[in-house]
Amino acid sequence: MELQLALDLVNIPEAKELVKEVQEYVDIVEIGTPVIINEGLRAVKEIKEAFPHLKVLADLKVMDAAAYEVMKASEAGADIVTILGVAEDMTIKGAVEEARKQNKKILVDMIGVKDIEGRAKELDAFGVDYICVHTGYDLQAVGKNSFEDLATIKRVVKNAKTAVAGGIKLETLPEVIQAQPDLVIVGGGITGQADKKAVAAEMHRLIKQG
């Protein structure tokens, strides 16, 4: 099981500071959608150059023209690129094809997907690398989480790795770990804490002990 640090509400210098603080406890650094909107793919490039030992995920949430967008993120240094599960099948297949060419990985974000079970089976057959259930900020605000959806993808996904994101905190991490996803994605649960290093260390400990 791996831990991904999601960076959403920072600029590039703040992102570097944050990664520096917790780098020994995380496997993947996510350059979040808001960061890419504000800073562009330069944020991916600068973080990868500063921390070459860490995998970097570009949270582009691709919806169309996937081959081009995956290529651009790959050129910037991303190891993993996200695409939305609600995108057209041909868009998903285009993303997978381009990622194979570039020797990169595709993570499908299931945000907004209504039939999690059915879509996860289809995506798994397309050869995506990760399928991630995700409760976005808007649904987090009304008390939702992805625990049930995680159990669903764990049951039906045979080839891809499973991932979970959305409002995961130290207190809820044990419940997540019980479901045994391959990847746990945490943003505010680390970045919003006073002692980020201590929280990241404890999350890392819990995750590695499984």
Ligand SMILES: O=C([C@H](O)CO)[C@H](O)[C@H](O)COP(=O)(O)O
């Ligand atoms: O993908 C995300 C969100 O849509 C904003 O771009 C976050 O990175 C993801 O939800 C993880 O962050 P937290 O919910 O703060 O853990």
